[in-house]
Amino acid sequence: MSDYLKNFLRFCIIILIQVLVLNKITLRWWSQPAGFPVFIPYIYPLFILLLPFETPVWLLLLCGFATGLTMDTFMNTAGIHACATVLIAYLRTNVLSALLPKHLSEYPNQSPGVKNMGWVPFLTYCAFLILIHHSIFFTVELWNFSNIGYLLLKIIASTATSLLFILAYLLLFTKQTALKS
């Protein structure tokens, strides 16, 4: 299967999972009296994170913009998702080259994954970019710094939850035999 087709299918699957399943799940970490905000996990930045190593930055940016706008359409947020996603698409190459031992062009036809990066670097990469994505997203959405504790709580809690769901996605949708080797 060609790379383009594979990534397009992955885009569709991730968007559908996000829109049809995850948007319906409202989570809270503990119950009502504490007054913790409800939130939903976002796994759609994973599409940007899993594009092949060699993708040029301009293509990453356009992909990020398209993904963000799709999510905005479904969630009525008009540009907030796109703004956060374009930012992580821009930072992705720098983060990857900081985390990998070799130059990015030395990984032909490969995508970032547990298989070729190892668990710790890959999770660092995911966690860092997801954290940035969520920080930007919630800051722009709230647009109000009077309640910084609430904002930070929301960012940290939903980053942690999103990471759990991303792990679940990776374990479900990657070839397990390849992982063991």
Add this chain to the structure above:
Amino acid sequence: MRNFILFVRRFFNLILFLTLEIICFVLIARTNTLQGNALLSSANTIAGIVYQKREDVVYYFGLKRMNDSLINENIRLRIALAQTQGVDTLKDSSVQRKITLDNDTTHIVRFANYVYRNARVVNNSVTSENNYITINRGSNQGIKRHMAVISSTGVVGEVINVSNNFASILSVLNVKRKLSARLKDGTMGSVMWDDGKPDVLILEDIPKELKVYRGDSVFTTSYSFFPPGILIGTVDRMRINKKNNIQVLYLKSATNFRNLQYVYVIENTLLDERRELQDSTKKAK
């Protein structure tokens, strides 16, 4: 010129990045003025169809609960009907009608003319700062912007975007707008949303001296685009703001936004006329 082209080629990625971010912020800023853009909302056809398909599947799991709420609403409506029908016209020479509805002192609404349309909720959210609901009725079915939306138990929101067959509603759970409200004795206030908790609303601007009890109902007023006397919520707890001696009431919202399935869209046929008059009065000053 050559230097300029070299500059563009060197910083192409950065320039593209900045351009895209600027586009995003323009989009965000345009939405925040509440004009709304029809293309980028879940009222557009593709998003609407996807949500409709999902709702077709999820629909069956809520049938039992919906049945119960519809029966409760029927009972309420029958009681209201009985109050206006059970009038003994032969008892005295003059017609005696004892209607025990809320004492309503505003006169505009007496002449308002409401048309109700039902609609099914195909998408719903409670987690964002501004929550939107998508319904499966649009301009083909006569839905227009600024119509009020209620559920069988209480207020839901306002129509803000319409496509041919779908419409998006800004639910009461938003941080953009306040809703005019009154207590049973007529004290007015404004209801806003305590963000984060989908079943708690806040009623502000209530004087400290006013005795409010737990379980008191809060209704809409005719100041807003809602018909008056629609339940917003019931008082759950009271708190007095020490700084300005004003009472803040925490309401339990009447509508359960988590499992909303059917809503009514209300058209006030005289609303346009009223808006026009109010606007021209403002301008005349």
